[in-house]
Each structure stands twice: as structure tokens, then as C-alpha cells.
Amino acid sequence: MKRVERVDYAELARLLREEGWDRPLPEVSPRPLKAWQQWVFWGLRLYIVVMLMIVIWAFSHGAPS
16 A cells, blocks of 8 residues: 655745745856867767777677577
């Protein structure tokens, strides 16, 4: 048998106000990346492309069935 708990909405609203969940989040703006960070991300993209090519090659040249 499943136990059903009752929700006290007044208590929930009080808790949300206390924790600050009723206020909107602060504005977030993107920060420009440094040159070395851009190189790292491009390197990761290249790595992913090479690994995908290896996996596709391996599946297409797999063991005969």
C-alpha cells in the first residue's frame, strides 16, 4: 500500500520565500574565451570527429557474420 503525504502549501510557500526561490535569477552573460581555451575546445571537437570516424570504420569493417 502506497503512503500519501499531504502537502502544506502555506509551509511550502514560506520555505520558498526563506530560501529565496521566489526571486528571479540574476542576469547571466557569456564571457569571451581566452585563446588557449578556444584551442582546447577545437582540439576536443577534432578528437570527437576522429573517434567517430574510427568507430564508423570499425563497424563497417567488423567481423563477418
